[in-house]
Amino acid sequence: MAVPDRKGQHILVVNDTEEILDLFRDIVEGLGHRMTAWSFSPDDLAKVTEIKPDLIVLDIMLGPTELQGWALLQKVRMSRETEDIPVVVCTAATNWVREQEGWLAANAVKVVLKPFKIEHLEHAIGQALELPAVTASSELDEGETVPGRDMSSADQSNGEAPTR
Amino acid sequence: MERRHIELQLRAVLVTYRIEFKRRDSATMETFRARALSLLDGLGDEITPYPDLQAALRDARREMDGAEMPPTAATDRDVETTEGT
Numbered sequence: 001m002a003v004p005d006r007k008g009q010h011i012l013v014v015n016d017t018e019e020i021l022d023l024f025r026d027i028v029e030g031l032g033h034r035m036t037a038w039s040f041s042p043d044d045l046a047k048v049t050e051i052k053p054d055l056i057v058l059d060i061m062l063g064p065t066e067l068q069g070w071a072l073l074q075k076v077r078m079s080r081e082t083e084d085i086p087v088v089v090c091t092a093a094t095n096w097v098r099e100q101e102g103w104l105a106a107n108a109v110k111v112v113l114k115p116f117k118i119e120h121l122e123h124a125i126g127q128a129l130e131l132p133a134v135t136a137s138s139e140l141d142e143g144e145t146v147p148g149r150d151m152s153s154a155d156q157s158n159g160e161a162p163t164r
Numbered sequence: 165m166e167r168r169h170i171e172l173q174l175r176a177v178l179v180t181y182r183i184e185f186k187r188r189d190s191a192t193m194e195t196f197r198a199r200a201l202s203l204l205d206g207l208g209d210e211i212t213p214y215p216d217l218q219a220a221l222r223d224a225r226r227e228m229d230g231a232e233m234p235p236t237a238a239t240d241r242d243v244e245t246t247e248g249t
Contacts, residue, residue: 019179026172061187092184092196114180115200118173 006129007032012053014038014069016062024057031122045075048082055129060091070096077107086128088112090121165210170217177203178224197228 011033013024021037028035036051048056056076062069073089076082089104091097092114097104104111110124177200184196204221211217 017179017183020183023172023175023179026175030168030172092180092188114184115177115196115203116180117203117206118169118176121176 006126009033009054009129010036010051011055011057011125012036012038012048012051014056014058014062014072016059020059027118027121028057028125031125033125045072045079045082048076048085049079053085055086055088055125057088057090057125060089060093060096070100073109086110088121088124088128090114090116165207167214167217170207170211170214173203173207174217174220174224178227181228201225201228 011028013021013028013035015021015024015037016039018039021039025035025037036053038047058069058073060067060069060073062072069089069091073087076085076087086108088110089097090112094113097111097113110128112121112124181197181200185193188196204225207221211221
């Protein structure tokens with residue numbers, strides 16, 4: 001699986017778990033990018049505007065009310081200053097992804113389901129950085145599955161089963 | 165597959181598994197665990213040259229196989245968002 005070679009980008013990763021942020025730092029920096037980690041600060045959209053990352057990677061299920069990653073994502077897309085920033089959602093919330101498939105597609109958000117294959121995440125990051133947000137399409141990275149969606153053409157060679 | 169990549173994959177599976185284990189119900193977790201184990205299986209022969217990583221893989225599998233599933237309850241945030249849909 002080829003990952004577009006576009007190094008040196010600034011990637012903002014938002015997650016409420018330190019271990020995940022550490023893991024993502026190793027992945028992102030291994031790809032040659034620079035990473036800013038946010039442990040959790042969904043209400044502060046101004047920080048995104050200030051940082052102006054080339055890409056945001058976040059989980060949907062964050063924070064005390066558990067959907068604050070989703071709230072942040074909506075704010076990012078609603079703000080004129082941040083609406084074009086590519087976003088990769090990395091989450092285990094398969095039902096949420098299924099429910100929001102239309103919104104994700106309309107807003108050019110790529111999805112990688114947990115647990116993920118490293119190549120799939122790397123590929124999603126590469127693709128999101130490569131494509132302008134306005135033309136990118138929402139899609140699950142190859143090998144990821146969502147119930148109710150025809151994934152027959154996707155690479156499922158790793159044997160992952162649909163999640164519910 | 166280079167060693168660094170195998171280490172990252174092992175970490176990715178274990179870290180996400182441990183976090184989701186605390187957050188989700190047994191039905192969701194069973195599916196998550198099946199996918200996690202499948203990813204570990206995918207490392208296959210690639211891990212053979214690294215005895216320490218083989219041991220880490222065995223430990224990871226043991227942890228997942230031996231884990232008692234969390235109760236089926238409304239602790240699954242994913243389920244909570246989809247009730248009635």
